[in-house]
Amino acid sequence: MHFSKLRLTGFKSFVDQTELVIQDGLTGIVGPNGCGKSNLLEAIRWVMGENRPTAMRGGGMEDVIFAGAATRTAKNFAEVSLILDNSERLAPKAFNDDDLIEIVRRITRDIGSAFKASGKDVRARDVQMLFADASTGAHSPALVRQGQIAELINAKPQNRRRILEEAAGISGLYQRRHEAELKLKGAETNLVRVDDVLEQLATQLHQLSRQARQAKRYREIMQELIDAEGVLLYRRWKEADETRLKSQKELQECTIKASKSEQAVRELSSLRSDAEAKIPSLREKEAIASSLLQRLEVERDSLGTKEADAKARIETINTRLRQLTLDLDREAELNRDAAETIKSLEWEAAQLEKASEGHDTRVKKAAEQAHEASHNLQEKEAKLSQMTEDVARLAARHQSAERYSQEIEILISRHKSEALAAEASRTEALKAQEKTKDDLNLAEKSFQAAMLQSKEADESLITAEETRNQTQALEVDARAALSSAEGEANAISAEVSALAKILERDTMEGGQVIDRLQVEHGFEKALGAALADDLRSPQVQEDGPSGWISLEELPIEQDLPAGVTPLTHHVSVPEVLNRRISQIGLVDADDGPKLQRLLKPGQRLVSTDGDLWRWDGFRAWSEDAPTATSLRLEQLNRLEELKQLNERANVQLEAAKAAHETLTKRLFDDTQSDRAARDRMKDADSNLSEAQRAQNRAEAELSLAVNLLETSSMTLSRHKKDLEVTETQMVDAKKVLDELANLEDAKAAVEEAKNSVEVHRAAMLSKRALHDEVRREGDERTKRMQEVAKGLSGWNYRLETAEKRNAELIQRQDDNKEQLQNALAEPENLSKRRDEVLLLIKDANNNKNVAQNNLISAESILRDHVEKEREAERSASSLREARARAEAMSEAAHESVDSAAERIVDEMQLSPEELLEKLGKDPEKLPNSEKIEIEVNRLKRQRDSLGAVNLRAEEDMLDVQAEHDNLESEKTDLTEAIKSLRNGIGSLNREGRERLLTAFEEVNNNFSILFKHLFGGGEANLVMVESDDPLEAGLEIMCQPPGKKLSTLSLLSGGEQTLTALALIFAVFLANPAPICVLDEVDAPLDDANVSRFCDMLDEMCRRTNTRFMIITHHAVTMARMDRLFGVTMQEKGVSQLVSVDLKKAEQLVA
Secondary structure, eight states, rough: OEEEEEEEBBTBBOOEEEEEEOOOOOOEEEEEOOOOTHHHHHHHHHHTTTGGGGTTSSSSSGGGOOOOOOOSSOEEEEEEEEEEEEETOSSSSTTTSEEEEEEEEEEEEEEEEEEEETTTEEOHHHHHHHHHHHTTTOTTEEOOOOHHHHHHHHHHHHHHHHHHHHTTTTHHHHHHHHHHHHHHHHHHHHHHHHHHHHHHHHHHHHHHHHHHHHHHHHHHHHHHHHHHHHHHHHHHHHHHHHHHHHHHHHHHHHHHHHHHHHHHHHHHHHHHHHHHHHHHHHHHHHHHHHHHHHHHHHHHHHHHHHHHEEEEEEEEHHHHHHHHHHHHHHHHHHHHHHHHHHHOOOHHHHHHHTTTTHHHHHHHHHHHHHHHHHHHHHHHHHHHHHHHHHHHHHHHHHHHHHHHHHHHEEEEEHHHHHHHHEEEEHHHHHHHHHHHHHHHHHHHHHHHHHHHHHHHHHHHHHHHHHHHHHHHHHHHHHHEEEEEEEEHHHHHHHHHHHHHHHHHOOTTTTTOOGGGOEEETTTTTHHHHHHGGGGOOOOOTTTTTSOOOOOOOOSSSSOOTTTTTGGGTTEEEOGGGHHHHTHHHHOOOOTHHHTTTOOOOTTHHHHHHOOOOETTEEEEEEESSOOOOHHHHHHHHHHHHHHHHHHHHHHHHHHHHHHHHHHHHHHHHHHHHHHHHHHHHHHHHHHHHHHHHHHHHHHHHHHHHHHHHHHHHHHHHHHHHHHHHHHHHHHHHHHHHSOOHHHHHHHHHHHHHHHHHHHHHHHHHHHHHHHHHHHHHHHHHHHHHHHHHHHHHHHHHHHHHHHHHHHHHHHHHHHHHHHHHHHHHHHHHHHHHHHHHHHHHHHHHHHHHHHHHHHHHHHHHHHOOOOOOHHHHHHHHHHHHHHHHHHHHHHHHHHHHHHHHHHHHHSSOOOOOHHHHHHOGGGOOOOOHHHHHHHHHHHHHHHHTSSSSOTTTTHHHHHHHHHHHHHHHHHHHHHHHHHHHHHHHHHHHHHHHHHHHHHHHHHHHHHHHHHHHHSSSSSEEEEEEOSSSSSOEEEEEEEEEEEEEEEEEGGGGGGHHHHHHHHHHHHHHSSSOOOEEEETTHHHHHHHHHHHHHHHHHHHHHHHHOOEEEEEOOOOOHHTSSSEEEEEEEEEEEEEEEEEEEHHHHHHOOO
């Protein structure tokens, strides 16, 4: 493919549609700084798929759109088209239908960018792969922007490896390998996830069978719990209704008492209101008397203050009169001083006027002399500048000619030595070729052995994985059995702890007889009915508190009626209960009434349900008999039973733990075996990779040896030819040096001209100083005359206003004398008024005391009434609070009844009456809510002891089994996909290594040749560092310019680094030429001689490759060597335009 045309519209500074024709050979781009030349390179990179705004020198990708200028509005889009010649049909299949391929990238503000290829929408990745397969692209080293040479010089070895990748043409291969690695990583992650899920599903299948059994038991308990909760709800509703009736009665009594108390409060409130009505008038009289007294006292105080103010005002007026006299004297003195100052300023003004006569003439004459001296100096300096330029050009020509001669001499010596070195290199290449053939045979044998080792390790790993999976399944079963045993043991232990706490709470401080007896299971109610609460009493001494005392057995034996079983057969009691327990018999409930008549004094019969028949005719059915003792006996028996169950559960738990620990240890051992097998597999893979790399290196070295032999022969021929050309150039250089003028004579003439310039400069400075002095004296004289005139004006104005100020001062003096006469009469009048006010204050004080005594008496009567009213109010308030509490209790009782009824409706969907009918129980025979709640809690504990129950266990087990089968199938597919991807990645790696090593040798050879060509000798080569794998290794540049030691690139000078980097770039072209190469001002650091060598190398590249070069330059030598030039101008600020000149056609026209 060939690049034929670049079209831009609205891209950066190219606002109008612009076309750049790209032809064979060298195309130069010239123009002033900042006109937009580099925008052409950025447009090529952008249309190739560059997506980094920083690479476009912008903050965002929309910055590539023309942003407007002084005479142009901003564009809404930017578009770049790149037209490729595909007549040879070398493009990828998706683009290979047409002779011309037009790649278009368009970006619109706030929308983004899109790609098209020959009018069809394509992805950015497709475009990037198109150029990558053509050994170019947005990041190709063939597109060298400003500063990129420095980046290549300072780059790390890993980053420099991309140059080799471009030369090998494996940029697209890297992308495909990366995609395959991502797919492999995803597949391996999915395989791990599938293994985890399969393990979880196996555990679930085992657990679901156990959960199905639990679900059946759960349903049975729930049915009993629903019935018990229904009875509890009805009983609570019944108790709430009884509480409601009681609270209503209390509310009626409180309401009556509160009404009587409120009547008493109203009567006392009326008496208080009458007393309050008398208070305002008395309080008003007292306030009037107090106000009158206060006003008189204030007037008395103000009269004293006014008298003192009058005396102070007299003193102030006297002080003011004295000050006015002093002001009149001071004004007279100032007027005399002003007259003398005016006379002095008038004399000074006359002297200044006299001195300023003839000043303009002196200034004009000095200016003419300074101008004449400056003109003479400029003429001498112009002559000196011309002579200096001529000498500099002559010196440059001498220096250039001498340097050219020296370089040619060095080249002659270098070509001779390089010809000898090429002959020696050719001999070494023949020897290396034979050696690499032997190494290749040895590497192939090592690779076959590594393949066999990898296969054996793979089989060992499969066996270890199968063993570990079997042990893991057994360990999962053991862990489930352990969890079940722990749950059962914890449930029994919790119930034992709860029963022990209940029994401990009900145990009296002195001990109970009930705690010392034992009863068989099922006979607790019988013993409880026979002895009832007597069993809760302790055994005591004869003089102790209430309780059981030890007595001897009855002297007369009383046998129980025939057919009655003694309760002692089922009960073991302490000795203190022998008399009582021996007279108790056990019968069926139906036989009790008949046998009751046969009982002797002290005897009684009981049934297993708790029915009681006493000898004295008393009878108690099991529904009415006390149950607290029976319940405690049942709890004691249950506690003993639970302790036995707890011991058995602990034994089972220990056995399960032992089994689980054994399997855990076995699983650990199997896991270690599996890990060891994996390590062996890893080592086998490593050995296989190492053997593969050795084989690849041997093959690459053999190829390198062949290439080196060919290159050495070509190098020897080329150096002989270069030697002949260089000797001819040496003769021409000496001839040019002899024809140049004498440099020392020209320098002497320049020194003489410099001395003349210094003389004229001194004369000019003297004349200019004289002119400045005359002008400065005139300016100072003018400034002083202005100051004198201003002073005269001020002093004259002061004299004019002096008489007016004197008149004002005399008038103010007369006014103050008149104010003094008025102020002297005021103190006497104020003293008379103060005596009158003192008499009035005495009368007002007597009136205030009388009104105050009357008010105090009335307020005392009011306080008595208020206190009595408060006492009655407190009593009424207390009764109201009692009524409120009764109302709250009544409302709470109503709410409790309603809440209980609503709860029955919510939970049972029945009314209380319907619930009772459904339960089929007698409401009078229902136990209290506490006992019912105990039964409900017992059922809940049984339900909770089951733990979480899966009621859909059977359905879930079927679903899990189906999912397990599907995942097994997916696991098989993933395993095959991973194997295929690994093979593909291995194939890509092998191909990449082969191509990269081949490219390395070719580029290294070309780089060495080009380095010697550009430097006129020396040595340079490329070295792979940091890794043995070529795909992971870095690239280091080792070079030795003529006359210097071998070093890395970073230790060279700036120009040497640039030439070395150019040699590397063009070495890549020779290995894998890119269709286009753009060089942006790469010749800037080079001098004329090196620029010529650079241009020679460009010509050589054009002859040896099909690469089309675009050179952006400011260098005249480079411009002269171009086949055509495009000029970029910016006549409008911010808008670039393109013009072209074909230099070859121009040469033909001139000829």
